[in-house]
Amino acid sequence: MRIxxxxxxxxxxxxxxxxxxxxAARHLEVEIALVGxxxxxxxxxxxxxxxxxxxxxxxxxxxxxxMSDSPAAALRxxxxxxxxxxxxxxxxxxxxxxxxxxxxxxxxMAAYAAFGAIDGVDRxxxxxxxxxxxxxxxxxxxxxNVECRPHHLLQFAxxxxxxxxLALGVERPRVGxxxxxxxxxxxxxxxxxxxxLLKAAPLNFIGNVEGREIYSGVADVIVCDGFTGNVVLxxxxxxxxxxxxxxxxxxxxxxxxxVGYLLSRRAFRRFRKRVDYSEFGGALLLxxxxxxxxxxxxxxxxxxxxxxxxxxxxxxxxFIRRVEQDIGGVGxxxx
Amino acid sequence: MRIxxxxxxxxxxxxxxxxxxxxAARHLEVEIALVGxxxxxxxxxxxxxxxxxxxxxxxxxxxxxxMSDSPAAALRxxxxxxxxxxxxxxxxxxxxxxxxxxxxxxxxMAAYAAFGAIDGVDRxxxxxxxxxxxxxxxxxxxxxNVECRPHHLLQFAxxxxxxxxLALGVERPRVGxxxxxxxxxxxxxxxxxxxxLLKAAPLNFIGNVEGREIYSGVADVIVCDGFTGNVVLxxxxxxxxxxxxxxxxxxxxxxxxxVGYLLSRRAFRRFRKRVDYSEFGGALLLxxxxxxxxxxxxxxxxxxxxxxxxxxxxxxxxFIRRVEQDIGGVGxxxx
Numbered sequence: 001m002r003i004x005x006x007x008x009x010x011x012x013x014x015x016x017x018x019x020x021x022x023x024a025a026r027h028l029e030v031e032i033a034l035v036g037x038x039x040x041x042x043x044x045x046x047x048x049x050x051x052x053x054x055x056x057x058x059x060x061x062x063x064x065x066x067m068s069d070s071p072a073a074a075l076r077x078x079x080x081x082x083x084x085x086x087x088x089x090x091x092x093x094x095x096x097x098x099x100x101x102x103x104x105x106x107x108x109m110a111a112y113a114a115f116g117a118i119d120g121v122d123r124x125x126x127x128x129x130x131x132x133x134x135x136x137x138x139x140x141x142x143x144x145n146v147e148c149r150p151h152h153l154l155q156f157a158x159x160x161x162x163x164x165x166l167a168l169g170v171e172r173p174r175v176g177x178x179x180x181x182x183x184x185x186x187x188x189x190x191x192x193x194x195x196x197l198l199k200a201a202p203l204n205f206i207g208n209v210e211g212r213e214i215y216s217g218v219a220d221v222i223v224c225d226g227f228t229g230n231v232v233l234x235x236x237x238x239x240x241x242x243x244x245x246x247x248x249x250x251x252x253x254x255x256x257x258x259v260g261y262l263l264s265r266r267a268f269r270r271f272r273k274r275v276d277y278s279e280f281g282g283a284l285l286l287x288x289x290x291x292x293x294x295x296x297x298x299x300x301x302x303x304x305x306x307x308x309x310x311x312x313x314x315x316x317x318x319f320i321r322r323v324e325q326d327i328g329g330v331g332x333x334x335x
Numbered sequence: 336m337r338i339x340x341x342x343x344x345x346x347x348x349x350x351x352x353x354x355x356x357x358x359a360a361r362h363l364e365v366e367i368a369l370v371g372x373x374x375x376x377x378x379x380x381x382x383x384x385x386x387x388x389x390x391x392x393x394x395x396x397x398x399x400x401x402m403s404d405s406p407a408a409a410l411r412x413x414x415x416x417x418x419x420x421x422x423x424x425x426x427x428x429x430x431x432x433x434x435x436x437x438x439x440x441x442x443x444m445a446a447y448a449a450f451g452a453i454d455g456v457d458r459x460x461x462x463x464x465x466x467x468x469x470x471x472x473x474x475x476x477x478x479x480n481v482e483c484r485p486h487h488l489l490q491f492a493x494x495x496x497x498x499x500x501l502a503l504g505v506e507r508p509r510v511g512x513x514x515x516x517x518x519x520x521x522x523x524x525x526x527x528x529x530x531x532l533l534k535a536a537p538l539n540f541i542g543n544v545e546g547r548e549i550y551s552g553v554a555d556v557i558v559c560d561g562f563t564g565n566v567v568l569x570x571x572x573x574x575x576x577x578x579x580x581x582x583x584x585x586x587x588x589x590x591x592x593x594v595g596y597l598l599s600r601r602a603f604r605r606f607r608k609r610v611d612y613s614e615f616g617g618a619l620l621l622x623x624x625x626x627x628x629x630x631x632x633x634x635x636x637x638x639x640x641x642x643x644x645x646x647x648x649x650x651x652x653x654f655i656r657r658v659e660q661d662i663g664g665v666g667x668x669x670x
Contacts, residue, residue: 070520133580143515146523180478180565185405188481188562211569215577227523230515231563232570234546239571242550243578245468 001029003311004095005304007036007044008064008082009102011297017101018044020304022051027305030312031055033095035086037062061085064102067297071106075113083107087114090290097311099282101295101304108144108285108294115290118320120327123148124287125156125226126294127163128233134217138164138173141223142283143230150193153177153223157203158330159286160221162323166314168220176209176219178228184208190225198223201330240272281306284314286323291315336364338646339430340639342371342379343399343417344437346632352436353379355639357386362640365647366390368430370421372397396420399437402632406441410448418442422449425625432646434617436630436639443479443620443629450625453655455662458483459622460491460561461629462498463568469552473499473508476558477618478565485528488512488558492538493665494621495556497658501649503555511544511554513563519543525560533558536665575607616641619649621658626650 005021007014014036021032022045034041038060045051045058063078065071075084083106089095091114100107104126112124125141138160145152157175164173177195179187184195186208198205209219214232224232281303282295293311295303340356342349349371356367357380369376373395380386380393398413400406410419418441424430426449435442439461447459460476475495480487492510499508512530514522519530521543533540544554549567559567616638617630628646630638 068518131577131581133577146515178566180481180562180569183403210573211566211571212573212576214570215573227515228563228566231513231546232566234515235549235567235570236546236574238545238547238550239574240578241547242466242468243575246466 001312001315002031002033002095003308003315004033004035004059004086004089004098005308006082006086006098006100006102006107007034007041008061009100009107010295010299011067012299013101014040014044015047016299016301017304019047019301020299021308022048022054022056023301023305024308025054025056028309028312030308031057032308033057033059033086033089035059035061035089036064036082059085059089065106067103069103069106071103071109075106075109081106081110083110084114087111087292090292091115096315097291097293099293099295099304099307099311101282101297101299101307104143104294107292111285111288111290111292115288115292118287118289118324118327121155121159121287123152123155124285125152125159126283127160127286128229128283129167129281130214130233130236132215132217135168137214137217137220137222138167139214139222139224139229139232140286141226141229142233143226144285145226147227148190148225150190150197153190153194153225154197154201154330155287155327156223157198157201157205157221158326159323160223161203162319162326163284163286164220166317166319166322170220172204173220174206174218175203175221175223176206176213178211178214178222178224178232179208180210182208182210194223244272281310284310289320291320336647336650337366337368337430338643338650339368339370339394339421339424339433340643341417341421341433341435341437341442342369342376343396344435344442345630345634346402347634348436349375349379351634351636352639354382354636355634356643357383357389357391358636358640359643360389360391363644363647365643366392367643368392368394368421368424370394370396370424371399371417394420394424400441402438404438404441406438406444410441410444416441416445418445419449422446422627425627426450431650432626432628434628434630434639434642434646436617436632436634436642439478439629442627446620446623446625446627450623450627453622453624453659453662455659456490456494456622458487458490459620460487460494461618462495462621463618464502464616465549465568465571467550467552470503472549472552472555472557473502474549474557474559474564474567475621476561476564477568478561479620480561482562483525483560485525485532488525488529488560489532489536489665490622490662491558492533492536492540492556493661494658495558496538497654497661498619498621499555501652501654501657505555507539508555509541509553510538510556510558511541511548513546513549513557513559513567514543515545517543517545529558579607616645619645624655626655
């Protein structure tokens with residue numbers, strides 16, 4: 001199985017991407033197509049002795065969509081952008097899945113353009129695995145659609161449930177609707193109407209969940225519009241950084257010995273890896289007729305490797321067909 | 336100066352409310368009107384020897400708006416509900432400010448009905464002080480309005496700036512608009528249009544801020560609709576709880592000695608107080624022509640005392656008139 005990797009996308013590209021891809025090629029049953037400027041990619045590969053013996057190929061793509069580019073315009077202007085070339089490899093059947101840590105909007109658009117939507121899905125959504133006190137949960141949409149209608153949230157719930165069944169091994173994932181207040185009359189227009197649709201759908205819908213419950217583990221799948229989902233994830237990221245900084249001050253005050261302080265810092269760093277989105281791998285783009293994993297811009301080497309493993313896992317499980325079947329089952333409810 | 340305290344509102348009412356009010360009466364230059372069922376309030380007061388020598392009076396209000404009541408209906412049905420009687424005391428000039436830790440929606444509605452809106456304000460907003468890596472910042476709306484229009488966010492920014500000037504002592508508070516993406520073209524319809532209005536207003540507007548920056552200290556005032564604001568605050572609350580639980584696991588693993596573990600837990604508990612909204616006092620209701628501080632349902636004794644101190648501080652500073660003046664200055668921009 002071959003995974004197409006956008007070697008040029010991400011804050012630490014191509015080095016971190018190439019390093020992660022090489023680790024995946026070494027340790028997983030996977031071939032890698034590194035898509036990007038050949039000199040840049042080969043330059044990064046040079047750090048890995050013997051890479052030519054690994055199942056790694058370089059696919060030339062001279063252009064890049066930058067982090068500050070307008071994605072629609074950049075994709076139009078740059079047919080040879082690495083994200084477009086990588087998505088096309090998947091669309092042509094030359095790779096089983098796509099990974100990019102580049103501009104999220106551009107990755108979503110390129111995948112949507114290359115793969116098309118699954119029948120019955122109006123909008124693709126980004127699904128992110130988040131840690132909770134118990135097992136991970138799936139939050140979606142984490143940023144693909146800033147404006148959503150109630151039936152989009154229903155489709156997100158169906159796709160998120162398929163994700164949770166496969167990735168978390170939960171038979172009947174508990175679906176929560178992110179809102180403010182638990183009663184179905186609480187929330188805004190979008191959530192009140194979405195609540196009605198979710199209640200009638202063949203899902204294990206547990207009702208509204210408040211922000212406070214996102215990390216408690218009460219729900220396996222949490223649906224919301226992409227504006228709210230993105231704010232939630234980024235707020236969490238910033239809060240963990242602030243906690244680390246403020247807690248450092250407290251710990252410095254508590255421990256008379258330098259040793260205790262260092263031990264606590266080490267514990268915190270390990271903890272942070274459990275909640276750090278840049279460590280996790282990536283968000284899965286749901287609703288398109290092909291597999292795409294979108295990484296955090298700050299993806300580390302380990303995150304890239306994890307994201308490739310995730311892409312491989314979904315690609316070997318006939319995931320797209322499962323989502324098609326599930327979406328087919330609720331199509332009549334929304335039309 | 337007299338503060339009207341809704342003695343019956345909150346998860347631990349009347350005990351925690353009465354205890355906090357007594358602490359305020361003992362240590363601050365303030366009189367307290369405890370509004371609620373006289374037997375219940377006097378029962379809680381009985382725990383404080385010599386309370387009759389304190390500047391504390393009990394004002395009878397036999398009814399309560401419960402946490403699960405529909406606030407509009409409950410307020411209509413119960414003219415003698417503690418929150419209504421307390422708000423009426425302020426409206427009649429018999430108290431300078433109101434504090435309640437009861438049903439937030441009911442507190443907002445009761446204050447709005449009793450005080451009316453400030454000229455030029457279309458919607459009241461709840462403003463919450465949040466900790467950042469540097470000094471606190473003001474987030475609003477934290478839940479009074481689930482649906483907002485762009486000019487509401489402009490009014491929130493003006494009122495939030497007045498709050499920050501007084502409470503944080505910042506001459507020109509930096510105002511950020513909570514959105515996804517820093518460019519003004521990013522975000523949803525609401526934030527894109529609000530960005531345009533904020534840019535043209537006589538404010539120190541620094542542009543969009545992302546969720547990740549809320550706790551970084553880049554902005555003194557962060558404006559958003561009440562749905563988003565409420566989700567942000569409750570997500571943060573839940574995340575801090577999850578961090579505490581997960582970090583406990585890590586620390587147990589790190590420290591061989593029980594002593595080190597206990598020291599770390601103590602440090603974490605101290606840290607948590609810095610970020611726990613139930614410790615802070617309360618949210619200030621902005622835009623109504625009277626002072627109201629709304630506490631967290633789980634308000635502790637200390638939080639009640641802090642909230643009363645906050646109400647007193649705003650009441651002695653002619654705050655409402657300052658907001659009226661500031662709102663007057665932008666009125667022509669939005670009409």
